[in-house]
Amino acid sequence: MFVGVIEARLRLAETFSLKDKRQIVRGLIEAARRRYRASVSEVDDHDELRSATIGAAIATGNAVEARRILDELETFFGEHPSVIAVDALIEVLSIP
Numbered sequence: 001m002f003v004g005v006i007e008a009r010l011r012l013a014e015t016f017s018l019k020d021k022r023q024i025v026r027g028l029i030e031a032a033r034r035r036y037r038a039s040v041s042e043v044d045d046h047d048e049l050r051s052a053t054i055g056a057a058i059a060t061g062n063a064v065e066a067r068r069i070l071d072e073l074e075t076f077f078g079e080h081p082s083v084i085a086v087d088a089l090i091e092v093l094s095i096p
Contacts, residue, residue: 001060002061002063004058004090005057011083012052015082021050024080025042032054032077036073056070063092067090
């Protein structure tokens with residue numbers, strides 16, 4: 001089994017309040033959960049108005065599939081019109 005994780009740092013361009021930010025982040029998280037069947041959560045920058053860090057994890061039977069899904073997730077986060085993907089850390093772990 002392989003476990004893949006991503007930590008994506010995002011810049012939010014069109015947020016004027018924490019309520020705006022939460023709405024955008026919540027929408028991204030829910031869409032990623034549905035589309036990729038991943039465990040997704042905001043993991044840092046909770047009180048930062050214009051930035052968010054989202055973490056996601058998936059489990060698959062092969063490393064190539066795990067990497068493909070995580071690469072798609074990175075692209076997905078950056079495709080939102082109010083989001084600029086700043087940085088992403090991706091790791092695939094082999095679990096015996």
